Amino acid sequence: MSAISVDGLTKEYGDILANDAVSFEVAAGETFGYLGPNGAGKTTTIRTIMGFQSPTSGTASVLGADVRDEAALVEAKANVGYLPSNPGFDGTATGTEILDLHASVKGDSRRTELLDLFDVPVERKIRSYSTGQKQKLGLVQAFMHDPDLVVMDEPTAGLDPLVQQRFNEFVREETANGTTIFLSSHVLSEVQRVCDRVGIIRDGRIVTVERVGDLLDRSGKFVRLGVASDVAAEDITLDGVHDVSVRPVDGVAAEAAAGGAGGAVTAAATELTFTFTGDLNELVDFVDDFDVLELDVEEAPLEDVFMRFYDDEEVTV
Numbered sequence: 001m002s003a004i005s006v007d008g009l010t011k012e013y014g015d016i017l018a019n020d021a022v023s024f025e026v027a028a029g030e031t032f033g034y035l036g037p038n039g040a041g042k043t044t045t046i047r048t049i050m051g052f053q054s055p056t057s058g059t060a061s062v063l064g065a066d067v068r069d070e071a072a073l074v075e076a077k078a079n080v081g082y083l084p085s086n087p088g089f090d091g092t093a094t095g096t097e098i099l100d101l102h103a104s105v106k107g108d109s110r111r112t113e114l115l116d117l118f119d120v121p122v123e124r125k126i127r128s129y130s131t132g133q134k135q136k137l138g139l140v141q142a143f144m145h146d147p148d149l150v151v152m153d154e155p156t157a158g159l160d161p162l163v164q165q166r167f168n169e170f171v172r173e174e175t176a177n178g179t180t181i182f183l184s185s186h187v188l189s190e191v192q193r194v195c196d197r198v199g200i201i202r203d204g205r206i207v208t209v210e211r212v213g214d215l216l217d218r219s220g221k222f223v224r225l226g227v228a229s230d231v232a233a234e235d236i237t238l239d240g241v242h243d244v245s246v247r248p249v250d251g252v253a254a255e256a257a258a259g260g261a262g263g264a265v266t267a268a269a270t271e272l273t274f275t276f277t278g279d280l281n282e283l284v285d286f287v288d289d290f291d292v293l294e295l296d297v298e299e300a301p302l303e304d305v306f307m308r309f310y311d312d313e314e315v316t317v
């Protein structure tokens, strides 16, 4: 049985089609990332699968309970943790009071362990919390009853890099222990660190659902190569190179890029940028023939990935 099954889910808000026949499955034990830019429809799907709003058409099930069957969903949700985006806790309550309330409904067998990990000032009133402290309280609340499935809407928003790293390790440990995790994000690199598979949504429609490794292989790398010679786009003859752009760099810039001190650099220099979908070993062999001043290899930006999917879609429609 899938932990989450979404089937033709459509949600309209008046004239706005926020989810358009969205379908995907999240297997039990999987960590699934739901990716998309602002306004793509992620929160709409999450709120619908959590039963906070009804679908216009289509359906979804959570731990086997159809979201349109209120009684079944309430029962299933005893085993689900949920972290909304920007959790809106009552500002006049303390963290402890919030956790006590949730504990009375679902339990809190892991409260102490999680508070040690995420370090929340639980004795203080929520209105004095920073954004990150509220988010950490939300994480403790989502996991403290040791649920089988945790659904999180942008869980790392507002977390500093150290806590983000702690969160990533924690998610990997939870997955290893068999918990199913569904999280939304608009940052591919973040999802890439913890998720097995991703679903990408744009303008309310699923663009792709695939394994993170496959997605990154198809998306390629963004390469910036600085060389101490005059190079044209046609000189980059390597398989897997796309969208080459060439910019001559003046002597001073070349010297700075090379980290050289003193003495003007007279040779021409070139900065090339391109997307690379080939074998990185071949890229390394290829650049060995140049006098390399700079080489950066990064994940392709998420927007480029989205654009490529749109291009693909246009071709096939």
Ligand SMILES: Nc1ncnc2c1ncn2[C@@H]1O[C@H](COP(=O)(O)OP(=O)(O)OP(=O)(O)O)[C@@H](O)[C@H]1O
Binding pocket: 013, 016, 017, 018, 036, 037, 038, 039, 040, 041, 042, 043, 044, 045, 085, 186
């Ligand atoms: N209650 C609502 N009433 C009207 N329109 C809504 C409502 N909630 C969301 N929308 C619209 O539906 C679309 C999808 O919004 P949604 O919040 O699901 O996107 P999102 O992917 O979660 O975005 P973000 O990353 O910015 O949180 C947007 O155009 C949004 O303006």
